[in-house]
Amino acid sequence: MASLSRVKGYKEETTSGWLQQAAGHAEQIEDALMSEYEIERGQLDALWSYVGHKGQDEEQESEEGEKRNP
Incomplete structure (x- = not known):
């Protein structure tokens, strides 16, 4: 927290x-998601995790396609 505060210039209390x-x-x-659907926390x-990495997977696929098709 201290390094983040120094770099960004905000007080630790603010970022916390x-x-x-x-x-x-x-x-x-x-x-909300767990109440509407019967899913477990895992x-x-x-x-x-899937949502967080979704864009990365698409970027990798497009980069790989560009490398194969010069």
Whole structure:
């Protein structure tokens, strides 16, 4: 937290508050997803991982296609 605060120029209390707010929002999203669908937390973690890496996979595929087709 200290290095992040130094680099970005915000107080540690400010960045800590932002992280706590983000955690609260993430919990609300998880609660909504878990209440509407009967999934377990492990499955939800896998879903977040998939969503987080989705754009990276598409970028890699397009880069590989460009390398094969000079």
